[in-house]
Amino acid sequence: MLKKIFFVFLFSFIINAAFAQDMAKNRVIILTDIEADPDDTQSLVRLMLYANQVDIEGIVAATSCWHTSQVNPESVKRVIKAYEKVQPNLLKHEKGFPEAEKLLKLVKSGLPKYGMEGVGKGMDSEGSDWIIKVLEEDDDRPLWISTWGGVNTLAQALYKIEKTKRKKEARRLIAKLRVYTISDQDDSGIWIRNNFPELFYVVSPGDDYETATWTGINTVVEDIDNTTISNTWISENIQQNHGPLGAVYPDVAWGVEGDTPAFLSLIPNGLNEAEHPEWGGWGGRYELYKPDFSKTKDGSSIVEIAPETREIWTNANDNYTPYVPNSFGRAVKKAQKSFDGYKVTLWRWRDEFQNDFAARMDWCQKDVDEANHPPVPVLSHSNQITVKSGEYCALDAFDSFDPDGDSFSFLWFHYPEAGSYKQTINFVPENAHNTGFTAPRVEKPETAHIILKVSDKGEPNLTRYKRIIVTILPR
Template identity: 35%
Template sequence: MCKQILVCILCFTAFECGTAAIAEEGGRFHKPRVIVTTDLGADPDDEQSLVRLFVSANEFDLEGLIVSTGCWKKTQADTKMLDKIVDAYGKCVNNLNVHANGFPSVDYLRSISCMGQTAYGMGDVGEGKDSRGSDLIIASVDKDDPRPVWVGCWGGANNVAQAIWKVKETRSKDELAAFLSKLRVFDILGQDDAGAWIAKNFPDVVYIRATGVYGWLPEKNGEYQRNDIQSHGPLGAVYPDTKWATEGDTPAFMHVFPNGLNDPDKIDQGGWGGRFSLEKKAGIRSMKPVQNESDYDPYLMHGNTPEGAKAIKRWHQAYNNDFAARMDWSITRDYAKANHHPVAVLNGDTTRNVLYVNAEADSEVSLSARLSADPDEDKLDYSWSFYKEPSSYKGALQLARNNTETTTIVIPAEAAGKSIHVILQLHDNGTPVLYAFRRAVIHVRATTKR
């Protein structure tokens, strides 16, 4: 049996008519839907983030690549920078498809690449301001598809603002509410005043403003960037040197990366994109050039939890090696010449969903990674850990055998009414070492023992 078929059988990624899907109890939950708006040309970090996104494109349903403006690039004229990176992807996609199913064709990526708002902020929102980008956002959310649409604002947010403005002006209140209920905005740092306008006037929108986006990557322009990324074929060639900060926009799609760590809609769980407060906060300001957000006070957004970028960096070995391995995929059509991700199975569940477990206080919970496997037949190492930050129980927790295939958790009596987050992390011994994750959330009820 070929190793790729083994992965399919284990349901790490279920293949159905050529489309990757992740199974979920009670139905079928497909890949996260993602739209990118990027102020290409303001800083080379957008180009860097696009390269990582494209070698990870099998993990998402990409529905839009929109060139946008922002406070560091207040006008845009064309998609030439985007087209160059898409063309580089086209030279690699056949290689990528050897190593994993679900990579979109280059023609598809070209079909969703477009100009958005060409001018800055709320000055380019309103009557007669529709763009192909804002229309694309509306069309994506309007699809007969229950999954939310995650729009990553790597620059300003005025494409999203124009889409919302248009829907508000042309539809009923109920239709507007339905539209907004499917929209998720992940705003990197705030780079125009449109985010504050959205948050002020449409408070039901899930709006994350991530400010903890620095310090999670390896050394600037160091050996990792040069040897593992830039040296690797056409996509490596369009990954520029870092000028200010490396890949500052990557957390926008890493938050929804379906790697078993988190449910993106439960924004406080924490994953590769960071961890965010459930309680919206006032006054999360944009970058310094945006001077007028106080005009919208008070506006409320979800912001980073106190860990900031540390909530990302805790997974650094996994996401760095993931990117390096995918760049290896991009330059070889020989499956045996690259490493591939192990498959983490939790208590027999072969999806990448968060597993929710009910337990009594003063009891024991057993968790098992049996049936986990590696497509390259590499040796697997296991690790179980208590992720205290998103847990409502903050006391000590005993995990027996935390470096074996199974573990037992002793639930303290004082954990009644609390939640406990346990992370299964396993890795192979390939090159580079690759990781897989699963999360169990234990809801603890009061004991019924007498």
């Protein structure tokens, strides 16, 4: 018994110390058309398990093209009340999970009107006023609007800011906003982008969801293992025998967790950098440009395609060759097949964030010594390195550790699309705690993003990352 108490104490000290080293949490307000599709409830269950790693500032029940005339805040509260029953056990595993009472006070409603019908004079709601209130708080951190449905609650907040604030103050408030919206699910999205051209906006616009990066979360991909999005996996790892929060996770009706990418990149894991969509992370990778709709096919949404008048953060391609287990010799090898496309930027991390979800669902009921917890990568050097062409760049993560005492593996790889140097840099070996490369010849300063993945051998196996940005200078 004393041994178990000591283990729990030691674990809590280690994991909380590691968590305390994380950067400032991302602030987020959720706009959800919950009850339009079960996937909003699915995403909300997952969000509750990361409620200690992001600052949830509001959850607003809104409309969308699929849910045009009603809002359902009671459905949000149902999930939070399920979270309330497991929150004490979650705190055994990681600090900072907020009381359910606090979260319930953050549930607000937008107007039960579709799109621009709910924007203009006299169209304020507790949701739109709440966005303004949170923006006005004395907090310099950006405020993310994670939009799972229609965005007209934000549109009304922007309308009111423009009509009631001095120009300087309006610019200051709007500059704090960051928007990630799951495609356009009402006609206020294009209105926002046209009228607030400086607003930071991540979206795969258009009415054909198949052309959206976020669908990579539930796309079945040939020649890879899609187990972690299967209904059997969801039943066994999320829904059944995982307590009240798992029990409210609904079956898939259309696509599993189509809204989750709108907040995945806000989770601190060593890879995600929300302010840099072009760097890539769990929520996908995006580049800033004005998209061309001339080749867009009609899809199933009722939101019409409209020409973009400005640059937005939107679909970007990755070329990705997975590493797979090797039976003999070096533990990993590159797969025979490579993949290319914008959905690749998201599904390439899918097993890792699904396993993370499953582990945290275990935390709802299991004791600390019965569940798995992520490893902690520790670099022996800075995460920003400058070298000249021809110089050797040594990399090391000797002091990495796992709080559960699990064995863990290393994998170093170059992420060419995230930096300016596009030719692949290889590592030999790529799976030891120490490796390196000879800086290639360059004609001008270039950046190369090197990713370290540390994955434990617990159940389910969990991964954390370090991103090293190497600046390569010409000789």
